[in-house]
Structures are given as C-alpha cells and as structure tokens.
Amino acid sequence: MADESRRTAFETRAIHAGQEPDEAAAATIVPVYQTVTYTQDAIGVNRGYEYSRSENPTREALESCLASLEEGRFGLAYGSGMAAITGVVHLLAAGDHVVVADDLYGGSFRLFSQVMPRFGIRFSFVDATHPEEIDKAVCEATRLIWIESPTNPMLRLVDIAACGEIAAGHGARLVVDNTFATPFLQTPLNLGAHIVVHSTTKYIGGHSDVIGGAVIVDDEETAESLRFTRNATGGVPGPWDAWLTLRGARTLALRMSRHQSNAARVAEFLKSQPGVARVYYPGLPEHPGFDLARKQMRGFGGMVTIDLKGGESAARRMCEATELFALAESLGGVESLIGYPWSMSHAAFSAEERRRKGITEATVRLSVGIEDPDDLCADLARALGSSDA
Numbered sequence: 001m002a003d004e005s006r007r008t009a010f011e012t013r014a015i016h017a018g019q020e021p022d023e024a025a026a027a028t029i030v031p032v033y034q035t036v037t038y039t040q041d042a043i044g045v046n047r048g049y050e051y052s053r054s055e056n057p058t059r060e061a062l063e064s065c066l067a068s069l070e071e072g073r074f075g076l077a078y079g080s081g082m083a084a085i086t087g088v089v090h091l092l093a094a095g096d097h098v099v100v101a102d103d104l105y106g107g108s109f110r111l112f113s114q115v116m117p118r119f120g121i122r123f124s125f126v127d128a129t130h131p132e133e134i135d136k137a138v139c140e141a142t143r144l145i146w147i148e149s150p151t152n153p154m155l156r157l158v159d160i161a162a163c164g165e166i167a168a169g170h171g172a173r174l175v176v177d178n179t180f181a182t183p184f185l186q187t188p189l190n191l192g193a194h195i196v197v198h199s200t201t202k203y204i205g206g207h208s209d210v211i212g213g214a215v216i217v218d219d220e221e222t223a224e225s226l227r228f229t230r231n232a233t234g235g236v237p238g239p240w241d242a243w244l245t246l247r248g249a250r251t252l253a254l255r256m257s258r259h260q261s262n263a264a265r266v267a268e269f270l271k272s273q274p275g276v277a278r279v280y281y282p283g284l285p286e287h288p289g290f291d292l293a294r295k296q297m298r299g300f301g302g303m304v305t306i307d308l309k310g311g312e313s314a315a316r317r318m319c320e321a322t323e324l325f326a327l328a329e330s331l332g333g334v335e336s337l338i339g340y341p342w343s344m345s346h347a348a349f350s351a352e353e354r355r356r357k358g359i360t361e362a363t364v365r366l367s368v369g370i371e372d373p374d375d376l377c378a379d380l381a382r383a384l385g386s387s388d389a
Contacts, residue, residue, distance in 0.1 A: 018064025074223035083235035084213030094120030096227030103151035105336025106348040110153040157289025164192020202332030206248040259302030312361035321383035331367035
C-alpha cells in the first residue's frame with residue numbers, strides 16, 4: 001500500500017492521487033495529452049515518453065489514481081473491461097488451469113468458455129459462495145482463482161479472504177472483479193486478493209460516456225508482466241478516454257453514496273409490491289450474504305435484482321414500461337438503467353446454466369442511479385402496474 005493511501009481519505013485521494021499540477025503550465029486539472037509520439041532530445045534520449053501505446057501522461061495519471069483508490073502499488077488502464085480481463089488471462093500459458101466463480105458476467109464467461117480454451121487454458125466453474133468448492137476444484141496446474149463479489153446479476157457474496165487463503169495455500173493468485181462494489185465500498189487487495197479487475201465503464205467512469213478497464217496489483221513482477229503484454233497486444237485506452245475516466249473517478253465517493261442509499265430505498269420499496277416475488281440486495285437482512293457483506297464491504301452497492309411473479313411476460317412489460325429507468329445494457333451510470341439478463345447481459349450462458357444460477361425469464365436487473373428516490377420508486381410502481389408509490 002502506498003504511503004499516500006495510508007495518510008489520506010478516499011475522497012481526497014480520488015481528487016489528488018496522480019493529479020499534481022502539470023509541469024509544463026501548472027495546469028490544475030490533468031491535461032489530455034492527445035499525441036501519438038514525443039519529440040526526443042537525441043537518439044535514445046527522451047523525457048520518459050516515446051510512443052503513446054507504451055506511455056501517456058494522461059493515462060499514467062489515471063493509473064496512479066486507481067492504484068491509490070484500490071490501495072495497491074500498480075495500476076494499469078485498458079481500453080475496456082474485457083481488455084483488462086484478457087490482459088490478466090495473458091499471465092497464463094498453455095496447460096494452465098483457472099477456477100472460476102460460476103455466477104459471473106456473461107462477457108467473462110464467453111472469453112473463458114469459447115476463446116481461451118483454444119489456447120490450451122482450462123477453466124472449472126464452481127459455486128464460489130461455498131469456498132470449499134473452490135478448494136476442491138484446485139489442481140496442480142491451477143494458476144488463478146477468479147471471483148466476483150457481489151456477483152452479476154444475482155448479487156451473491158463470495159468470501160474474498162477465504163478465497164485468498166485458498167489461493168495462497170495452493171500457490172495460485174486470487175483475481176477479484178470489483179466492478180460492482182468499486183474501491184469505495186471494497187478493497188480486495190486488503191482482503192487477500194492478488195489482482196483486482198474493473199470495468200471502469202461502469203461506476204468509476206460513472207457517466208455512461210466512456211469505455212475502459214483497469215487492473216490493480218501490489219506485486220511489481222506481475223505489474224511488469226501485465227505492462228509488457230499490454231504494450232505487445234495494444235489494448236490501451238486513448239488519452240481522451242483516460243481523461244474522462246479520471247474525471248469520473250474524482251466524484252466516485254459522492255456518487256456511490258447516493259447510488260447505495262437509492263438502491264436500499266428501491267429494494268425496500270420493491271419488497272412491498274404484490275407483483276414482485278423476490279428482491280436480491282445485499283443490504284437486506286434476509287439476504288443470505290448480508291453478514292458477509294457487512295464484514296468485507298463498507299456499503300451494499302447500487303444494484304438490485306428482482307424476480308417477478310408474472311414470469312417472462314411481466315418482466316418484459318416492466319422493462320419496456322419504465323420511463324426513468326432506461327432499458328439498456330451496462331450499469332453504474334448516474335442515470336438508472338433496467339435490464340433483462342435472460343436475453344441481454346447473460347445471453348452467453350445456456351438456458352440450463354442461467355436457470356442453475358437463478359436467472360430466469362422472470363429476472364430483472366436494476367442499476368439504480370442518483371435521481372430522486374421518490375421519483376424512481378414511482379416509476380417502478382407505474383411499470384409494475386401498481387399505484388402504491
């Protein structure tokens with residue numbers, strides 16, 4: 001952990017880490033270094049930069065900030081969340097094995113099940129809410145254990161510390177996709193994780209206007225390996241994308257506070273609606289992961305998932321009837337979004353796999369934004385055909 005991470009609060013680091021005044025003109029806000037190349041003082045003599053695929057000052061500012069927020073030593077920014085995930089998988093070689101939590105983002109599943117096996121990497125999918133299942137799946141060739149917590153979209157909790165102990169005991173590394181929680185609510189490196197992954201497209205960027213990803217690690221050798229492969233494969237964000245993401249990170253604490261307070265209000269409201277069969281939200285005491293969430297998180301997040309009593313027809317009607325909740329892919333923006341995991345975010349899974357994970361034709365996922373909570377509840381009430389707002 002960097003000294004700065006120990007000295008200052010999250011909100012302060014979000015605004016200042018990696019964002020010192022620019023040396024050229026003392027610009028208070030990090031400039032957008034919109035350049036491909038850098039003029040060298042002589043052959044082989046430069047000022048730390050040669051070519052923007054390899055290094056860019058705007059990107060480096062973002063990476064320093066994200067590393068500080070995750071309380072890690074090294075941050076690497078990528079052109080998308082999937083590029084970041086692929087960057088981590090490139091730490092592996094043919095013959096290696098990965099144990100994966102089976103309740104995960106559909107894009108990750110697609111990469112792990114259809115792309116990487118062609119290169120001789122094997123994946124085993126297990127119910128990671130029971131760490132003993134992870135332990136049983138580990139073999140001599142296991143190099144990574146890959147989890148999300150809370151999971152997408154069923155918001156299950158995985159014990160990060162327990163998984164970290166299992167990984168360490170077998171000489172493997174624990175990877176945590178921290179997209180849903182964000183470093184404001186959870187810092188997996190402090191819980192035993194070795195690698196943290198983000199789709200910065202979501203909460204960190206926060207405004208649904210820039211695609212990006214990030215990886216944060218403590219180990220210098222791992223960071224150098226990731227950096228070498230990223231440069232070789234080219235999955236970097238452009239300087240403008242890095243700048244937009246950094247701008248979003250500066251307000252992450254404020255936004256996440258409102259996201260989670262709104263989500264808690266929406267979850268409680270939906271519990272009272274006659275058309276709702278079940279509400280999944282880690283902040284509800286009846287949620288099976290409630291105690292674990294209180295232990296390893298500093299809040300419960302901005303995502304709420306529900307099952308509707310009316311099945312597929314009711315779910316589709318609700319998704320198409322909301323006005324404030326936009327029917328759209330993605331999550332984590334200031335605006336509220338509604339999604340239908342069965343045919344949207346988790347369509348990559350077979351119907352059997354979706355049902356086994358608890359995703360049915362009646363499942364609806366809500367990314368609760370920062371609008372007025374009364375307005376959001378009223379919008380959902382109308383969409384559910386209820387007048388009880």
